[in-house]
Amino acid sequence: MDSQIKGVSTGTTILAVTFNGGVIIGSDSRASIGGNYVSSKTINKLIQVHDRIFCCIAGSLADAQAVTKAAKFQISFHSIQMESPPLVKAAASVLKELCYNNKEELQAGFITAGWDRKKGPQVYTVALGGMLLSQPFTIGGSGSTYIYGYADAKYKPDMSREECLQFATNALALAMGRDNVSGGVAHLVVITEEGVEHVVIPGDKLPKFHDE
């Protein structure tokens, strides 16, 4: 799947998880060409599209940057018109429209996560063909295959901030340990009503598991 993308791709692991009072969105930091060459070890895949809304990208890097740039513009314009911060669902819908209407040309999937006054913390996935889905947590990218079992087993609704951070960090570390096109550092962003906090965990500080 990801390995058939031409050009630079974010063979990747991305995830977003809601907790009691907020949401954490996270990713690895590797960008590669065809799975053979790491073109960047420290790329940031968490794009801020508004004050309390982030999205992260998997797939072709060029497509993702083009789409998020267009989405960022549309969302700020919408927010100015409405005279209030945009809903997370609105931001996700903008991405969905772009993905669905250009589905033939694009090869990128998105996760949108954020906090708004109406529904609190939310996570939305926009899949490759343009389907929009709301979930309590979601994982994406090539590395996500390896952590479906872990995420299904370990996710609990209404976690605390610390539990959620541990869950997200562990999941990223496990995926980066098995997927050769995911790696580098772990980027995490914690979004709550109060604000946005970036956490960066370098590779050597990631949790280690039994065979490391």
Place this chain on the structure above:
Amino acid sequence: KMLDDSLEPGWLSEEVKTGTTIIAIEFDGGVVLGSDSRVSAGETVVNRVMNKLSLLHDKIYCALSGSAADAQTIAEMVNYQLDVHSIEVGEDPQVRSAATLVKNISYKYKEELSAHLIVAGWDKRGGGQVYVTLNGLLSRQPFAVGGSGSSYVYGFVDAEYRKAMSKEDCQQFVVNTLSLAMSRDGSSGGVAYLVTIDEKGAEEKCILGNELPTFYDQ
């Protein structure tokens, strides 16, 4: 695919595969092997209760994945070769011997075959042992997962495995892993088969689909 273009069912033309989840793990004094029970031919499930844990000798089993025909044939050939070998040496064969026989076939015919067998068992020299024979290599590991469903549980087994687990912990670990993989992999499903092998012998167990552990969202 929304509409099926073909007039005939998939199982007439598709290869029969045990798209699968298999797992084997060592504990002090033995091994536990586990598998799902789904056999598919394309999109059709042709057997929903197949036991993919195949006996190679009294205390040595193998777990089958990949092409069903290839895997079964390798297991039958090795079963025969092990019988002859154990008569020649006059005692129970070593697990490593069984794994080597599987590896020899997998390596020699690697272009023609597409099956992966995990060999696990107990012998008096080495205790419980697990060997992988993927693509013709031979490697001993504390635990091994295989088959299409294994991709989804690499993260889970990496996180949950600890050294020196008891027999009961290992059985629970295997059942949890199978359940998670079966719920995500379209080619794995049905019931879970478990085999626990120790000095006393091999004990087979079957856990029905509705008795498997459930996790969030199920």
